[in-house]
Amino acid sequence: MKATWRGTxxxxxxxxxxxxxxHYFPRASVRAQLLQPSDTTTHCxxxxxxxxxxxxxxxxxxxxxxxxxxxxKAAAANITDRIAFWKGVEITG
Numbered sequence: 001m002k003a004t005w006r007g008t009x010x011x012x013x014x015x016x017x018x019x020x021x022x023h024y025f026p027r028a029s030v031r032a033q034l035l036q037p038s039d040t041t042t043h044c045x046x047x048x049x050x051x052x053x054x055x056x057x058x059x060x061x062x063x064x065x066x067x068x069x070x071x072x073k074a075a076a077a078n079i080t081d082r083i084a085f086w087k088g089v090e091i092t093g
Contacts, residue, residue: 001025005065005089008057010034017078019047023091024082027068040064047076055089062087 001023003011013029035053042050048071052064065087072079085091 001091001093003030003085003089003091005055005062005085006057006060008034010055010057010066010085010089011083017082019076019079019084022084022086024068024079024084027081027083030066030083035066036061038064042067044069044076046073047079048073053083062089065089 001013001016002009003025011025011030013025016023016025034055034057036056038052038054040052048069050067051070053066055062055065066083066085068083069076069079
């Protein structure tokens with residue numbers, strides 16, 4: 001699977017985990033230099049607290065376009081150390 005935004009590959013892996021229709025990429029497969037920290041958090045009753053990153057590609061910023069669960073609840077342990085994308089990020093396989 002490949003995650004792209006504005007023609008730039010953000011992540012690529014054959015080992016994504018799909019949860020609720022979202023592909024969670026292993027953190028090691030994500031181009032960390034394209035991620036910027038964000039203070040945004042949300043809460044899912046069964047996965048826990050999600051933290052966000054913004055994407056920075058060629059001077060353009062896509063705020064909070066990537067999320068991850070730093071300490072997922074037991075029911076979501078399979079997404080530990082994984083990142084998912086939205087807000088215009090294309091996921092193709």
